[in-house]
Amino acid sequence: MKRIVILLLCLLAAGTFLFAGGAKEEAVKPTITMTVPWAGPELEQFLPVVRAFEEKENVKVKCLTYRGEDLSAVLPAQFEAGQSLGDIIFLWDWWVKKNDQHAVDLTDIWAPVKSAYIPSPAEAGGKVVALPYVMVAKPGFWYRSSFFEKNGLKAPANWDEFTSLLKKIGGISGIKNPIVTGNGVGWPISDVTEHFLITFGGAELQNKLIDKSVKWTDPQVRKIFENRIIPLLKEGAFSDPVEWTQAIELWWGGEYGLYFMGNWITGMVEDAGDLGVFTLPGAKAMVTGQDWAFIPKYSENIDLAKKLFAFMISKEGATIRAKQGGKLVARNDISSSLYPKADQAVAEAVSKMETTVLDLDDSIGGDWQRLFWDQLKLLWVSPDSLDDVLKKLQAGL
Amino acid sequence: MERRLKHWGTGYIFIFPAVVLMAIFIVYPAVKTLFQSFFDAGGNWVGLKNFITVLTHYETIDLSRFPKKGPPWGSLINNAIWILIHLPVTVLLGMLFAVMLNKIKGGAFIKSVIFLGMVIPMIVGGVIIRFLFDENSGVVPLLMRTFGIEALDFTWTAYPQTALMSLILGSILLWTGFSLTMHAAGLSTIPREMYEAAEVDGAGILRKFFFITVPMLAPVTSVVIAMTLLYEIKIFDIVYAATLGGPGGSSMVLSLQMYFYAFRRLDFNLASAVATILTLFTLIVGIWLVRNTMRGEKR
Incomplete structure (x- = not known):
């Protein structure tokens, strides 16, 4: 009996030591919190980008799913109190432009990718306040x-x-x-x-x-x-x-x-290979939309958040994202052959259009x-x- | 004198934290909201302009449609319809269920089941309502189909004619538990002797119900009415989760309109005007409740 008690105590001590060690290691790692508009398969498609950054920079990235409708209700009060739900926040560009006083200037991370990017950034008050990350097409x-x-x-x-x-x-x-x-x-x-x-x-x-x-x-x-x-x-x-x-x-x-x-449907069906798509006959333009993100001034990790954002929109980050499918990356130097089959069809459909246009209700x-x-x-x-x-x-x- | 001061002083010390918290979290925001409703976004005094804007907007009252054409009629009308249907039905159903389940075997279990609606967060209740009335997965359209009422075999929340009604019916399901529980508690305070004396005088079930149960439950019923009225005036979560006030504003209510003004239009002054209107309505109910309660206590 005595032996069993000693054994249990040893196991407990070892477990505590290991747990404490693990916790210590976790605590040492800086954590970036990001609110994203995706959940389920859509989020799964984004996580490889995050994991790659985590490995590269030895940091931890926490993704919280929040809809724009909910964020727009929560953020004004948080910002008034000088607090922020996340270090990077995905939200509509029009909202960020209206609340530009709370956004960090992203000109420095935008400048290096500018020439390779399809959409333009959101600008307000003479600064870049939000950047488009991935594109969706509504083919x-x-x-x-x-x-x-x-x-x-x-x-x-x-x-x-x-x-x-x-x-x-x-x-x-x-x-x-x-x-x-x-x-x-x-x-x-x-x-x-x-x-x-x-x-x-x-x-x-x-x-x-x-x-x-x-x-x-x-x-x-x-x-x-x-x-x-x-x-x-x-x-x-x-x-x-x-x-x-x-x-x-x-x-x-x-x-x-x-x-x-939209093209995100390719990640939401059992067999994307069985998908076909056609535009209304005569369509010469197609709506493409972007998921926008910004860094709030109240983030405690502005530099690290900028680093993550820069990685996400870099060629390396975009390549990882393109391979997952479900969304189109916003860069023009990513080959369509990188996408899964169903997304290649979307990328080709987009390329057949004379022009792309902004989403009407998102823009207003x-x-x-x-x-x-x-x-x-x-x-x-x-x-x-x-x-x-x-x-x-x-x-x- | 010193003893008196000590007595009152101790009282003030005890209520001080509560008063400070109420001043910060209730009085200040309420006063600020009231002030904001008389100013525009630039901080300029605009008098009653915000109230006029709100009350003449078709989302509040659509006089071009009400009452001759079908919905949408506006949030104020919708709130009024909600009260007209929901209030009597929940109060009466709660009272009837309480009386019927008072003495029967398994009554406590049935009461618990009905009370479950109150335990569910209202935002979840809204999602339940959405699916309850959904053509593909809902019980209500399925029942209509089963009974051959094909005219009602569709998604109720999708049509302007039925969207508000589906929310009200769903809300009755969720809120009746409150009325039932309150009335059940009230029933247990009625002395048995009153019923026994009435029986000796030859009173039947109905006479006992109308001449003993209903009058004796009156104080409880007035509390239920007041609480239900307050719930109906500030109804938000069910509508937000089930229909977002649609389609075409046919199930819009004042609280949701206030939310949209504040967080979609980012117009906090108009939202404050709606909040002030809502506060006025709730104050009327609140004052009535307090006066009723005090009158009861005096008696």
Whole structure:
């Protein structure tokens, strides 16, 4: 009995020693905290970049998942108190620009990568306040290649083929609606709407809507809704809004034929090799969006945070990220062959476009973005409210 | 005199920490909010302009639609509808359940199950409501399908005609536990002899309910009404999680509107105006509750 007690005490002492040693080692390592907008597979795709930096600099990087909606509610109070949730924070560029007094100037880490970067940084008050990290593209309607093959369907080459494809899909047994409408706070509906606006109004219309030089009540805008979107809604081509991750499962399971989504979908399905995508026939531009990040002035590790940020946007960091797929890196010196197969198709689709445009609601931001999402949700189930919706969108600007 | 001073002095010392904390965390923010509602973002006095802006905005009251056309009608109307439906239903259901489950076997278990709704954080409750009324995974559309009511076999939270109603029904499910528990506690304080005397006089179940139970539960019921009213006036989390006030503002409520003004529009002055309006409503209920309670104590 005595021996057992001694043995247990020894084990306890050894365990305590090892634990304390480990804890000491952990404590010695500086820690950078980063809030990211990704979770699950999307976060998994980002972590190799973090791990590479951790090994390189012998630091620890902690990633906390926070949605922009939540951060925008928490950060103002934190910043007023001189505190920050993270050393690097991913949040909308418009928000950072509005709160530029709390952001560290990133000009020094932007300058070396400037020539290799596709999008421009967010600038305010004469300084670079936020940088785009990865790009997302919203290429069009995704489908399962196996579903198309089985039912003898093919990607449409013109509008008539598109509408007849929808009719064919709608006639397949087990299909609820040809296109599933993703929902959440509302952004999936805004994405598909923007695709229609760009296809039938061109990149110019999108840009004019962003800079508010064209009104939402303008006949050109109304016509696109009236002639292209509303008839599809009335015919039941789109489903009622379904929570967007649940929509992926239902669409993948064969209840719907098409799903309009960004390229991050490649990391959210069982077999990305079975994915196919087509743009609306005639589309010459495509929305690409960026995930923006900034370093708050109240970070206790500004230098280290800058170092991590610089690594993330460097060629080395971008190469690691590109190999994981799910997002496109924002650099122009990364070969598309580095991406997994499904993402290569997206990268090629982007390259076929005459131009890329900014995401409309992300660019305008603020409460209007929420209004845009909400009014489109209304339009989707109540297409007759078009004029009222357009008036409210214009009044809300 | 010295003894008196010592007595009061000790009292003041004890309440001092609480008073300081209340001054910092309750009184100061409330006063600051009130002041902010009369200024613009640049700190200029604008009088009642913020209140007028809020009260004439279609998101608050949409007179072009209300009452002739269907929703969205605006947050103020939605709050009022919420109170008109939710208040009587939860209070009455709670009282009825409390009476019915008072003496039956397993009543305590059923009461615990109903009370579970109160234990769930309201933000989770909102998510539950969203899925409860979802066409693909919800119980409610499934029940409608089963009973052949196809007109209601869709996602309730997605349509302006049903979004607010789905939230109110879901909220009834979550909040009835409060009314039930309060009334159950009140029932245990009614002397048995009153029912026995009524039985001797030949009173039936209904007469006993209306002439003994309801009047004897009146003080409890008034507390339940006041607490429920306060909950309804400042309802936020359920709406935020389930519909975000949509579609098209058809389930918007004042608290959520205040949140959007503050954290989406970053207009803290307009948000303060909404907060002041909300405070006025809650003050009316609060004063009524305090006066009622004090009257009860005097009696």
